[in-house]
Amino acid sequence: MAEVLRELEQAAQLIMAPPSVVSQSQRQAAENVILTFRRSKSPFEACQFMLENSKSDYVLFQVASTVKEAMIREWTLLSPEQINHMRTFLMKYVTQNIGLSNYVREQMLQTVAVIYKRGTLDTKSSGREALFQDVSQLIASGNTQMQMIACSMLTALLNEYSGNAKTSAIGLSWNFHNECKRKFENNDLKQVFQFALQVLHQIVSSPDQMSRDASTLLGRILAISEQVLSWDFSLARHIL
Structure with a gap:
């Protein structure tokens, strides 16, 4: 090697x-x-x-x-164990290597999002609970850098499930992508929005003058919120 x-x-x-x-x-x-x-x-x-x-x-x-x-x-x-190991390893790697270049970090988190999406309709575990637990811990840490990683992870998920030009080609049918999108809308989209609101609440509740990092984080959170609120739903029944 x-x-x-x-x-x-x-x-x-x-x-x-x-x-x-x-x-x-x-x-x-x-x-x-x-x-x-x-x-x-x-x-x-x-x-x-x-x-x-x-x-x-x-x-x-x-x-x-x-x-x-x-x-x-x-x-x-x-196997499910191999899939979850790789997903967990990538998330841990990103959080333990804060100095990664942006494009490297974003590619790793996009890979995590693709792993998650590929398992959406599969009998194998997609690692949903573990992934959202990771995001929750990053947000609850109160550390701006960790929260930025959480934002990147949430953005990667939104991009993968949106069905727009940012969605990765994974060699499966358009019907697969549509079914994944509907399941994401029903199970996860609201959770993503709640994460965004949680970070937003932390930012506006801080009595200190907003730092440059906090300002950048605020911009990311607002972009995520906008992406959720302008979501092109598969069905007429909105869940938010």
């Missing part, structure tokens, strides 16, 4: 290097290294190793993308 990680990090350096110092053939070879890894079978153990050991943002992003694609591709072969 260490050797594969070195190859990925070397490939990342070539891909990110200026055109003046890397030839087209070198760049293409590096891209092939990344693509080969992303298509590898059952890469989850390797991905976990790389997340724990790599410092390259580009590699971390590609690893998160690999997990997402492999989860979709190999879903029927995975």
